[in-house]
Structure formats: C-alpha cells, structure tokens
Amino acid sequence: MFYLRALENDRNTTTPGVRKYFSRNNFENLYKNRVLDDLNTIMDLWTVVNNRENIEDELWSNNIEIKKILDALSSYPNEFWKYPVVIYYLQYHKEEKFERLFLVFLKKLFSTLAAKYIVTPTINAAKRGILNLNA
Structure with a gap:
C-alpha cells in the first residue's frame, strides 16, 4: 500500500x-x-x-554490512522505516549497482532516523519525513 501511495505522490499522514x-474505486489498486x-x-x-537468510542470485543478501543496518533498523521503535526500504527495494533491486547504492541508502536512512529519534524521542516524529521520502 505504501509503495502504491508513493507512486501516487500521497504524503498524507493519515x-x-x-x-x-485497496477497495477504493472498485478495487482498482x-x-x-x-x-x-x-x-x-x-x-x-x-x-x-x-x-x-541469503537469497540465491541476490548478491546484496550476502552483504554483512547491509544485514547489520537492516538489523539495527529492526530495533527502531516504530515500523515507519520499513516503507522507504520496501519502496527503494522494489524500485531499484534489479539495477546493476544495487548492492552498493542500497547500502548507501540504508546508512543514510538509519543515521537520519537515529538522529531524529535522539532529538525527538516520539514514535510519530519521523512520520512526515518518511512519507515525503516515500513520495
């Protein structure tokens, strides 16, 4: 749903x-x-x-640095981090330089979310920024 909302440039926090x-407009989406x-x-x-687990023919899934950041993100106090990760993955996972660029993306996402949470330790503090990033 968040991927489709991002494609529609939907930044609504509600x-x-x-x-x-999915049932809107006769299940169009x-x-x-x-x-x-x-x-x-x-x-x-x-x-x-x-x-x-590693995925056959997906080199990024063997990258320990990517796995470490994904593990750290899993400890974030809400699940908003999942939406841009899924969107990025769906959009770019077939790109030639995906592994390197995915690592850069994850590092930036983690550092931004961690800094935001340190300054404003509330669950919804990152919501607006995440929805903007998604779009």
Whole structure:
C-alpha cells in the first residue's frame, strides 16, 4: 500500500486501512500495477531481514554490512522505516549497482532516523519525513 501511495505522490499522514485503500474505486489498486508480483518480490527482502537468510542470485543478501543496518533498523521503535526500504527495494533491486547504492541508502536512512529519534524521542516524529521520502 505504501509503495502504491508513493507512486501516487500521497504524503498524507493519515494512513488508510489496507482494506479501505485497496477497495477504493472498485478495487482498482488491487488489480492494477503488479501487486502480486511486487508482494512476491518484497518476500525476498523480508526473508533476509527476518530470517537472515541469503537469497540465491541476490548478491546484496550476502552483504554483512547491509544485514547489520537492516538489523539495527529492526530495533527502531516504530515500523515507519520499513516503507522507504520496501519502496527503494522494489524500485531499484534489479539495477546493476544495487548492492552498493542500497547500502548507501540504508546508512543514510538509519543515521537520519537515529538522529531524529535522539532529538525527538516520539514514535510519530519521523512520520512526515518518511512519507515525503516515500513520495
């Protein structure tokens, strides 16, 4: 849902429910784009994040530096970090320099979120910035 919202440049901080979002306009968002293909692709990312498994033919999944940052992000006090990571992954995972650029992206995201949380230790402090980043 957040990926499709980003494609629509939706920066609204009020997050619709998943069912409500996909049932809008006669389930238009559910049937367009490549929702099921994208969900399958996202599963690769979460296999690495949650199970710490490597994915065959995905060199980035063997990169210990990427895994360390993903592990650190998993400890962040809310799940907003997941949305730009998923969006970045879906958008660029087939690029030739993905592994290097993904690491740069993750480092920047982690440092920005950590700094934001140190200054304003509330769960929603990063929400506006994340939605802008997504779009």
